[in-house]
Amino acid sequence: MKKSILRSRIIQIFEKHKLSKKHSKVCADYLIKAELVEARSHGLTRLKMYCERIQKKLINPKPKIKIKRISSSISYIDADNSIGFISADIGIYQAIKNAKNTGLGLVAVKKSGHFGLSSFYAEQAVKKNLIVFCFTNAPPALAPYGARKSLFGTNPICFGAPVGKVPFILDTSTSMINRGKIRHANKFGKKIPYGVALNKFGKITTNAKEALKGTQLPIAGFKGSGLAWMVDILSGVLTGSSHGGKTKDPFDDFSGPQNVGHLFITIDPKIFIGKRYIQEMKKNIRLIKRLPKAKGFSSILYPGERKNKLYKKNLNRDISIPKKILQEMDELNAI
């Protein structure tokens, strides 16, 4: 489908679900961006879920978002159960503003929801020449080290830094693979890789449905479990949002709003060494790219480069949409 047509259709669907024109546009752009970077698990496959949660009054289509100024560096946002895209969009905008003013920004968002990829927000800060951390929590998917039941989300660690050209953006879940990929595999009847998830009896499984009922494995055992716990504290406990396994699964828990929390930290990289920052950063990338390559590698990519290549490749192409999702879109548009 042509991107412009797809965009209009998504906007129309969100407007039918009572989102303002402005918010509908923001959400459409983030969903399309996920498709362009081929993170399909965070794209159109979630449109039906967002709309269902609006219909069930678990996402507030007309949120009254309050931004509380704590200092010129620190802000606290009550997202009033808005769709995650909108609150995170406002959150990162504020975090950028704070760091531009003072060199350092910290923004907490509470009462939010799933916001797509963390890298969407990191990228905005990096394009304004800032270093950035984005943290968000997610529904239970990972067992803490020593437990046999899921509690942490796949809790990504997202970090961005300006490089002078393609942003350096690391966006890594603390699980072996992200949950969206398992959901996507489940939706389309595909297998998942070996060694990334256990079934509910604690056995390794490659069946996506069984994995969703079981638990995902963290990276590096105790280390990955600890990193997921860190993200739970930063985005859940600190922001006054859900934590400790209480974040609701947006796909199958309709007992209340998700109450996801986000935390953004922004740093002006020029505060310590001025313009030398960008020179040193370029040198850093150059030194690493020049290393002798491992077998099977023709180049060394920094985090963010691969997604950027996909984005550029897909930017002027039509977006191919599976029949199942086209059908969902027709149904959502018909209400």
Added chain:
Amino acid sequence: MKKSILRSRIIQIFEKHKLSKKHSKVCADYLIKAELVEARSHGLTRLKMYCERIQKKLINPKPKIKIKRISSSISYIDADNSIGFISADIGIYQAIKNAKNTGLGLVAVKKSGHFGLSSFYAEQAVKKNLIVFCFTNAPPALAPYGARKSLFGTNPICFGAPVGKVPFILDTSTSMINRGKIRHANKFGKKIPYGVALNKFGKITTNAKEALKGTQLPIAGFKGSGLAWMVDILSGVLTGSSHGGKTKDPFDDFSGPQNVGHLFITIDPKIFIGKRYIQEMKKNIRLIKRLPKAKGFSSILYPGERKNKLYKKNLNRDISIPKKILQEMDELNAI
């Protein structure tokens, strides 16, 4: 050896190496602390190395440390090639002060050296009721994903949060195991675990000497490599310190000072939800500890608990010191 006697002897050794009494005490306490938490690879085994670098004028025993105030939240410290313990000690003190004043602190340290365990500094901030990140870089040990040569250090990610009792402190290298453990195995002729390092031909090795000449493996491939890169940017590039594989190995590179960088971020967790923070944090820990246990586990520990137990266990015991190190201490004391 009795702890008080050991302490006096270390202080004496550092004073003979021209450190001030005050600095000698600080360094002795950090070295003993490493022994107490059984992180032997960061304890007395390094004493000789520190002294050698002082003798070779690569560590400055009488540093003129400058603290530049950038804002009430942000400070920049030039450590003048001091021993890492001293500059990091001053760095975390300043970061605590800044967060106590403004809710948020950011302190960069340049021209520093190896500072022991990151958790030593995180703990100080947590005991002052702050959330904290400590980042530091290290000499080449890990190959970036796609390369066959070491460049990143084992670059730990250290995060701390107040819990109301034993501090939550995650201190995790981005390598499968920390380099100090491999050095320790090498010093005492022990084997290292399978699958944590490659020899210089790119083959897995359990020989510590071969591993030191080869490269260590990051946790979770591209993810761990990206996290190590993040730490290199934060503690190296941003602070104006060495980066991109230029951090000198303290044990065998005497061509100049290490120029290690540290970055401390401190957050007052009460800024968003006030006293509720500590209640929610306790709830978080309680929820997780109550989960059904995996096979072989009788309890779920949060990061920091294990080290704290070791510390308490060893606090009133004598410290056992290998003959080899006793001999080194005698030699260092005889200069």
